[in-house]
Amino acid sequence: MIKITDIAAACGVSRATVSKALNGAPDVSAETAKRIRETARKMGYHPNAAARALKVGRSYNIGVLFSDRTGGGISHEYFSQILESVKAEAERRGYDITFISQNLGAMHMDYYEHAKYRSCDGVVIASADFQDPAIIRLATSEIPTVTLDYSFDSRTSILSDNVRGMEALVRFVYEKGHRRIAFIHGEMTTVTQKRLASFKKTCALLGISVPADYIRPAYYHDPRSSGLATRELLALSERPTCIFYPDDLSFLGGMTELEKHGISVPDGMSVVGYDGILLSQVLRPRLTTYRQGAEAMGREASRSLIEEIEHRDTWLPQQILVEGELLEGSTVREID
Amino acid sequence: MIKITDIAAACGVSRATVSKALNGAPDVSAETAKRIRETARKMGYHPNAAARALKVGRSYNIGVLFSDRTGGGISHEYFSQILESVKAEAERRGYDITFISQNLGAMHMDYYEHAKYRSCDGVVIASADFQDPAIIRLATSEIPTVTLDYSFDSRTSILSDNVRGMEALVRFVYEKGHRRIAFIHGEMTTVTQKRLASFKKTCALLGISVPADYIRPAYYHDPRSSGLATRELLALSERPTCIFYPDDLSFLGGMTELEKHGISVPDGMSVVGYDGILLSQVLRPRLTTYRQGAEAMGREASRSLIEEIEHRDTWLPQQILVEGELLEGSTVREID
């Protein structure tokens, strides 16, 4: 691999001059700078990232953290879309991305140590248990971080607009004439709290009363637990006319359960999902759901993180709300 | 971040001794070595990856390449599963992974240069246009590489067993009584060639003749083109009784087209997919398809790449065939 020394030799100048020219320092004559840059390009020069990182403490490398815990894996469509757009935007701005994990091989290190080990300029925390002390250590460290779907104090976060999303769904269902609406929710994260609160608030606003046993717990991305919750809802003396599922995938558990009871969607029961993954739109009937703006979220995460990295002096933490989009589908029937 | 100098000071020895002790050099007394290792652990020492990479030319970092071209994106389930298992196995062995791309920010570099720029110890080429000169440059360079679903000469490759997979599907369909089988294929890659050849060969073996117009071109992961091909097949004077689709997702295009013609699956038409993604198994009826061993492929890719990196002297290129699994589903009906 060609290095600065080679260019210096080729141009008959010192290594320092080459370095300056390449980095656009003001104290090098325009012509030498031009000559140097041209030969560098001709010779196919690229700086050695490790050497540069060692010297200036900047790696042009940002970490991406997906906790391996259930639900946050890369192969979930929502997260893989986020990953893809985080990557694309970072690359567009000249940054590489590296996954941050714990316990690399024999070394026992936590997320913070891993990020330091790789000299990451910043970290996108895309999916994690935000109560985990290791996550908290990272998010409260001197390393710039951006979190998705969770806010740490004085840190930037990218938030899917769960409040508005849930409100849109409730209103849609309401306008179709539904008044008995059940809600199956995932684990009690802050996201869940927002969705649940928005659900209740919108219902109250519209004058819908929600019996306590219409609210059922389950797990995200786990069709089985949602199937169970569905069964319980069907056993109630007064069945709901519409069921909200924690996410699109979970609905499938409900679907199976409904089939068992000979109930068809939407004639026998109306249903609503959340996420708007590909699957939801290829199912027949197409699922009524709310598509989260995954691509925009990933892009914004990279953008704001790099903004912070490159302008730490003028930077202020923000909470960026990313809107999604209601997908009407055909799983909510009109009732009179 | 704590460094070797700190440990040296704490232990009252030189940096050289610390380095030796930490790297298990023989010329340091057992007791000092032990003392040094313990304080290092207590102080939470981890080597600086950049400094080490600069010095020894090993980064403990492997590149992963997903070409951005249509079809190979990370958000396709097959590839995201591969990515996830490549990552898991690499981390288990102490390696980080970084995405390799072209044109990082303003820098114009190709894949090979990018890998060098980051001092990657090796690269997993997970999805790419293998005719692309930039890919060929990388795969024929001195950097260890492993390719998925394609073989370069004298390089290790991980191959999904397309021949056996297609054979299994044809035999399954044959046993259900089908004799008029159509085949819609994706772009003419080597994978496609293998599937097509295996399809034809197995048909021949079983005494099935396949009219030329039963073989139709389309694109992978593109429901529309498969829908078009389906329409053409339906227009034939002698319709097939079963259609093979390029992949599970593409089948959806066919499904829509069949619905338009009032044809139900599997009563009016039997169909078969390929890949075995989650979607295929939540559709009703469940799709008959062949699940590729994505997780095993990623794991083997990391394992063999790191094997090569760490034992370059004794290492030999291999072609590793990973078997999949027939998923029976219910989209192939029994005919008499």
Next chain:
DNA sequence: TTGTATGCGTTATCAT
């Protein structure tokens, strides 16, 4: 405007 010298954290060579 250009060049010299130094150090980033680590490992390897060579003395001691």
Next chain:
DNA sequence: ATGATAACGCATACAA
């Protein structure tokens, strides 16, 4: 068995 020193490639403070 341990330590002094140089070098990896780069960027910068300072000297020329």
